[in-house]
Amino acid sequence: MTENNELIRSSAAALAGKLAAREVSAVEVTQAHLDRIAAVDGKVHAFLHVNTDEALAVAAEVDAIRAAGGAAAEELHALAGVPIAVKDLIVTIGQPTTAGSKILEGWHSPYDATVIKRLRAAKMPILGKTNLDEFAMGSSTEHSAFGPTHNPWDLDRIPGGSGGGSAAAVAAFEAPLALGTDTGGSIRQPGAVTGTVGVKPTYGGVSRYGAIAMASSLDQIGPVSRTVLDSALLHQVIGGHDPHDSTSLPDPLEDLVAAASTGNVRGMKIGIIKELHGEGYQAGVENRFNESLELLKGAGAEIVEVSCPNFKYALGAYYLIMPSEASSNLAKFDGVRYGLRVLPEDGPMTIERVMGATRAAGFGDEVKRRIILGTYALSAGYYDAYYGSAQKVRTLIQRDFDAAFAKADVLISPTAPTTAFKLGEKLNDPLAMYLNDVATIPANMAGVPGLSLPGGLADEDGLPVGVQLLAPARQDARLYRVGAVLESLLEAQWGGPLLDKAPSLTDAAVSSHGGSH
Amino acid sequence: MAAINRDDVAHLARLAHIEMSAEELDRMAGELAVIVDSVKSVSEAAGDDVPATSHPIPLTNVFREDVVGHTFTAEQALSGAPDAYEGRFKVPAILDEG
Numbered sequence: 040m041t042e043n044n045e046l047i048r049s050s051a052a053a054l055a056g057k058l059a060a061r062e063v064s065a066v067e068v069t070q071a072h073l074d075r076i077a078a079v080d081g082k083v084h085a086f087l088h089v090n091t092d093e094a095l096a097v098a099a100e101v102d103a104i105r106a107a108g109g110a111a112a113e114e115l116h117a118l119a120g121v122p123i124a125v126k127d128l129i130v131t132i133g134q135p136t137t138a139g140s141k142i143l144e145g146w147h148s149p150y151d152a153t154v155i156k157r158l159r160a161a162k163m164p165i166l167g168k169t170n171l172d173e174f175a176m177g178s179s180t181e182h183s184a185f186g187p188t189h190n191p192w193d194l195d196r197i198p199g200g201s202g203g204g205s206a207a208a209v210a211a212f213e214a215p216l217a218l219g220t221d222t223g224g225s226i227r228q229p230g231a232v233t234g235t236v237g238v239k240p241t242y243g244g245v246s247r248y249g250a251i252a253m254a255s256s257l258d259q260i261g262p263v264s265r266t267v268l269d270s271a272l273l274h275q276v277i278g279g280h281d282p283h284d285s286t287s288l289p290d291p292l293e294d295l296v297a298a299a300s301t302g303n304v305r306g307m308k309i310g311i312i313k314e315l316h317g318e319g320y321q322a323g324v325e326n327r328f329n330e331s332l333e334l335l336k337g338a339g340a341e342i343v344e345v346s347c348p349n350f351k352y353a354l355g356a357y358y359l360i361m362p363s364e365a366s367s368n369l370a371k372f373d374g375v376r377y378g379l380r381v382l383p384e385d386g387p388m389t390i391e392r393v394m395g396a397t398r399a400a401g402f403g404d405e406v407k408r409r410i411i412l413g414t415y416a417l418s419a420g421y422y423d424a425y426y427g428s429a430q431k432v433r434t435l436i437q438r439d440f441d442a443a444f445a446k447a448d449v450l451i452s453p454t455a456p457t458t459a460f461k462l463g464e465k466l467n468d469p470l471a472m473y474l475n476d477v478a479t480i481p482a483n484m485a486g487v488p489g490l491s492l493p494g495g496l497a498d499e500d501g502l503p504v505g506v507q508l509l510a511p512a513r514q515d516a517r518l519y520r521v522g523a524v525l526e527s528l529l530e531a532q533w534g535g536p537l538l539d540k541a542p543s544l545t546d547a548a549v550s551s552h553g554g555s556h
Numbered sequence: 557m558a559a560i561n562r563d564d565v566a567h568l569a570r571l572a573h574i575e576m577s578a579e580e581l582d583r584m585a586g587e588l589a590v591i592v593d594s595v596k597s598v599s600e601a602a603g604d605d606v607p608a609t610s611h612p613i614p615l616t617n618v619f620r621e622d623v624v625g626h627t628f629t630a631e632q633a634l635s636g637a638p639d640a641y642e643g644r645f646k647v648p649a650i651l652d653e654g
Contacts, residue, residue, distance in 0.1 A: 149632040242612045256611050285618040286611070355595035366572060373573070375647050377636030383575075387652040391573065399575035407574055412588060414568045415560060424599045431602035433609040469587055470594055486612025512613055 046071040047212040051121050051269040054215060058120045061105060065098035065120025069164045072122050076166065076213045079544040084188050085198075085208035086167045087127050090134050094122060094164035101162050116161035118272060123158060124214040126205045127168035128175050129260065130249045131155050134165070138251045139173040139183040139201075142378045142401030152249020153284065154218060154260055154277040161276050166214050169204030173403045174369065175225055175253050177201050178475040181466050182405040189462070190233060192502055192541050196459040199229030199475075205263045206233040211544055216273050217263040222253050223357055224455075224479025226261050227491035231454035231505020234493040234537045236522070237263045238270045239479075241512045242486035243288035245274070246281030254364035255286075257357075257483040265538060267492060267522040271295040274515070290513060298516035299523040305339030307521065310447025313346045315478045321457045323497025327504040328453045331494050334528040335451075335521070345446050347439035349432065350481050356432035357480045358473060359416045359425050366413030369406070372398065408469060437485045444511045449521050452478050454491040454505030482509055490518040492526055493537040503537060560588045 046068055049057070057063045073091055080086050101120035104111050130136045130148035132155075137143045151159070158165060172182035180188040180203035188203040190196040191211040198207040205217035206229030219226035221239035230237030238261045245260045252258060262273035279292045309332075316328060336342050374380040374397030375390070381400040383392045402410070416425035443450055455475055465471045482489040487509055494506035506525065510517040530536060562585040569576045569584075576584065630643045639646040 146636050149628055149635055243615070282620055286613075286615065288613065288615075349601065352598055352601040355598040356601075358591065358595050359598060370572075374638060375645050378638070380638035382648075388648050389652045390648045390650055392575075393648045394573040395570075395575040398573055402574065407576075407580075408584065408587060408591075410572050410574065411565060411568045411584060412591060414572045415564070415588070415592070418568070418571070425595075427608060428599040428602060430608035430610055431606040432598055433612075434606050435602055437609060437612075470590055473591075484612070 043071040043074060047075045049215065050266045051118060051215040051264060051272055052266070054121050055117050055272070058101075058105075059117070065101040065164065066095060068120060069094050069098040069122045069166070072166055072214055079211055080213060082189060082194055082544055083191055083207050083211045083213070084186060085169050085204045085211060085213055086124070087137060087139070087170050087185055087204070088134050089167040090165050093133055094166050097162055097164040098122070116276070118276060119162040120164065121216065122164040122166045122214060123273070124166045124169050124205060124208045124217040125155065126171055126202050126217065126219050128171055128220050128251050129154060129218060130251065131165065131168070134168055136168065136251070137185070138175070139171045139185065140401065140403070140406070141184045142372050142397070144184070144379065146378055148249075150249065153246035153281045155249065157277050163276070169202070169208050169217060171204055172201035173406050174251065174365070175201035175220055175222060176365070176405045176409055178224070178228055178472050179462070179465070180204060181462060182403055184403055187462055190459045191544060192234065192459065195461055196502070197232065197462055199232040199455075199459065201225040202229045202237070202263065206230055206235050206237065209233075209235050209263055209265055210538060210541065215265065216269060218260060218277070219263045220250055220258060220260050221483065222257045222259075222361060223483050224476040226263060227479050227489055227505065227507060228455045228475055230263065230491040231507075232459040232503060234503030234541065235263065235265055236267055236270050236490070236492050237261065238274060238490045238515075238518065239482060239488060240274060240278060240515055241288065241488045243286050244488070244515060245278050246284040246287050248281055248283035252368040254361040255368065256364060257361060259483070265536065267490070267519055267526045268296065268299045270490070271299040271519045288513070293516040295516055295519050299519040301520045302524065303338065304335060304521055304524045307340045307449070308343055308447045309335055309340045309521065310343050310345040310443055310450045312350070312443065312450050312452045313344055314348065314350045315452035319456055320453055321497060321499070323499045324453045324455070324457060324504045326498065327495040328506060331506045331525055331529070332451070335525060338524060338528060343447055345443040345450065347436070347443055347481070349435035349439050352432045353436055353481045353484055354473065354477050356429035357476070357484060358412070359429035360433070362409040362413030363416045363426050364413070366410045366417065369410055372401065374398075405469070433484050436481055440481070440485045440487055440511070449517050450509040452507050452509070454478060454507040458497045458500055458502035458504060478507060485512075487512050488515040488518055490522050492522050493529070495529065495533070495537065496540065560592050561585055
């Protein structure tokens, strides 16, 4: 048990080192994580599907290649045998893909997403599919049709969303790495509230082929991990051009691992975004954020203040653009080609009525709200006032970023205005739920990359706070450089990773209603 | 900008092919009115001189060679279909002939 504990608490980079040195086998590493899932996922509910047989088979293949030695062993990817969890919005052959929706319950994709192909090429065992808000619509995983995920720091609280399953899996040591998707903060906000690391790459930096689309001009797949270096390692596996995605950037991928290993921020200009802290942000969030600024200053960075006056329109514009695109993307769930079909209880059995009954039964409330809102924003007479205006705001936000990046190399803000709230607390107040994404949305609107890393625990509730870094488009490397430095300064203060302070989930004293904050 | 009412929601639900019960329409109209009210400042944010951005990082002329790439077999394409017949998707009646 002690040995397994060490395996599950290791970073992906450390596991890769142990595997390469043959101190441990890929089967042992994968089995340790499967055992952990069996032990704690009843409480956490990070997984919708566990992929035991395939994961162990891939691990055994890696072990066999290493044991045989020679060219094949030398050509193994550095992360070969390091297991990973995948958000259930990303399609996979051999496992169901549900998008957290009843309309796709039990559906199996006939193809793999590009990122999945790349995980397979690297021979990374896929542990399973993680929970999410239905079609990635939400900030708490409470909109999943299969029940919420629980925050490993306090099981009565939300793990963030939409990628709460991926973040919780990593925070609960069920997986060293996970894939997420981020449309308005769905990688970064769960990272913030679970004390983990999450990165939204530059739009187009990672192929979206095989990610079930919510809002195509905003969606981005990215890494979820416990350390900045691990996210860089995973980003390099999944990133780079893909001809199957016409929005995929043709640029070669930067050396992100090298960036995470730079080790200094001396002379870098780091811009505090005036509009993204202060009023509306929890005191403990603000305090930890200010401490991170002091640490960066102490390491030789220059802290400057920048203003992004149009960010105040970002949330509103997002809630016009995203539902508009979602209403169009979700039109394909018609009860004909895949997924659920529900027949009307009476009356004529036309395709229109079957579609109406299918979508009524298959979609949850939040999905319906967004489809109706998007249909409204795109309808004749409202298009210019809503969708058209929101697209102009997008231009203004890009201009704000351009001006800010003329003064600073990276920008910094809290990732989310609060720490994790209680499950159920905001479920009946859609607007309050939307406000969780106020600091993460601008990056999606402009296509720039963002990283969230743990900034400490808030004084008032002892829950994790996230610090967000933002860089210009195509400059993801800067996030890893600054993120890794800040992480090492913070961990030196804490005396180890923040997750060392998280409650043990196997302790008998912690009930499913545990947490004594 | 106009507020959104129950009749609007009923119309939009028809357009979006989602059947809604009377109570669902009432609840949705109330929730959407609050959301629409909160986003209306967006229409005042930008003047006529600001161009619209539809795509964060625009790429132009993204082409591929005009050759057949990977395609699904009929069996693969139909593997998730609720109903199929002789290698095709089977749908309920297109027209109401009643």
